[in-house]
Amino acid sequence: MTHGELAARVRRLAAGMRQAGVAIGVAELADALLASQLVTAELEPQRLALRATLARDPRAQSLFDQLFPWLFAAGSELPADPGAEVLPAGQGGQVPSQGGRDRGEALPEFIPAASDLTAAGTESVPQQEGDWRYHAWAASFLAWADRFGGGRAEVGRRLDLRRTLRHSLATGGDPVTLVWKRRPVRRQSLVLLDASRSMRPWAESGLQLARAMARRRADTEVYAFSAQVSRLSRRLGDGALTLPAAAWGSGTRIGEAIRAVLRGAPLAPPRRLSTLIVSDALEAGSLTPLAGALAELRRRSAVVTWANPLADSAGYQALTDAARLVVRAADRYQGLAALTQGPRRRAS
């Protein structure tokens, strides 16, 4: 392969990655071309050199590993829609395998194909009577409770004692100027929506609540989970968005889904998450992963709110082992309607 051919293929590779949403600038492209000159011409050293320069996060690495053979091993052209080909519709959101590694390196946002939410196999969820005002109220309530209701970590402005003392050196040891931490502790909202079949009647309500929370806080991360995990954060503006349908009998492994999100998502540092989970807590997997995932979620979150629509029913009791685990892990455990329709109930 001549240098010109190599450069052309690298450019096409970069174009394919850009098309799939990976930001590759001219500087990275230049680095890649330089790097390819610094290793031997065999395929594997070239792959490793290009990978180190073009793929600068795990998601990009995963994409690279699947696009590279198209252009270099087979020498063929990229498909028209690299993202869709890498994750064919039939896969429907399976994490691309990388030698069986289970480290969450493929972010959930990468899991679904671009069109997974409207593709065949996705069916519309029955619309529940939704009232935007009540969901907005619920989002405001959660934000208010997050701000003033404590949780397990502090919020707001904090005095930086160490820097205050150090600054006092400039004024003869008198702490004339109080120095505050640069930024107040700000929590990031994480919303997890259970998209299993048992949750279909409440799917639209959960989605509306997620939209309302995203309106209040721009960095809100929203994921839907059933047998797979899908990132919805950037698609909430799509009015036609529906939750991806779960296949019959696939079961919802809540613990594994939570763990996948925590390990793969771009989330705030520990104790900075304000997590809302809308789920009926009907776990199809074993309890051990669920317990581990809930423990991890609790460590990462300042506050965990679990909205279970089943808890709206009169006489509801958390009797299953999974529900008991959830009740123990959540800081707030309540019905979905109790959360979203609180003012309406009081009005009536």
Add this chain to the structure above:
Amino acid sequence: MSDRGPDAVAQVRADLVRAGYVAAPDLATAVHLALTLPRPLLVEGPAGVGKTALAGAISRMLGRRLVRLQCFEGLDSGQALYEWDYPRQMLALRQAEAKGAEVELFSERFLLKRPLLDALLAEDGPVVLLIDEIDRADEALEALLLELLGEGQVTIPELGTLRAQTMPHVVVTSNRTRELSDALRRRCLYSWIDYPTVRQETEILSHHLPQAAPQLTAQVARLMAALRQEQMEKPPGVSEALDLVAATQGLGEDRLDPFLLGRALGTVVKSAADRERLLGDNGARLSAALQRAEGEQG
């Protein structure tokens, strides 16, 4: 480019081994490129896989000083980059007042060099700068680093722009507790260090503990692989494997059995929940992991 030798990457890998670090081919390639292009190297991966150790190995390999900046929440430019020496400024000011002279308070004379500036202005040639666990620091520190990583310079408002005498070799590590900015990523080459394969881990253990019995290192490597399949809160890393081999040797044994493993479990398990998980049901999970390790040997 002069370094396009057939063995450039292999040479780097061999040099790293001599420096006490066993690197996979992709990591050796990234190190080779980072040193040659040169670019900062961003390394991510689970805790305990050798991200920090890599910087130490590069330092030993190149025979260069290692300058380390350990990141934490609230780390600011005063601790990372520079700070004015206020007591000396005040003393100088009083001396100047006594003499009726003037003094330039904002000069390099009164500048306290913190790790980043120390690395940038090193007079003993390019140093290896380790910016460790950058994900623990605030985003403001990332912004502060952009100029240094991209242009090899820093701007101090009172003094102007200070350029690197010799660009340091920069290694940035992250445990992915939060997402780093695209701007930072784009200034770095990237490598993900995963848990080693059984073969790699055996090689690492043998390299670091050459006096350990080969069957023990192989057994521990297989056991680590088995334990990482258990959904532990804190899966054991390479350093835990090294500790377990050393502990077994310290107990005068050259082979693990369930009883011995139970005694040395503190080297591998670092949380009460994981301990309870492995030792529950009379240690069924731990025994199963050990049996799996034995079975794979067969």
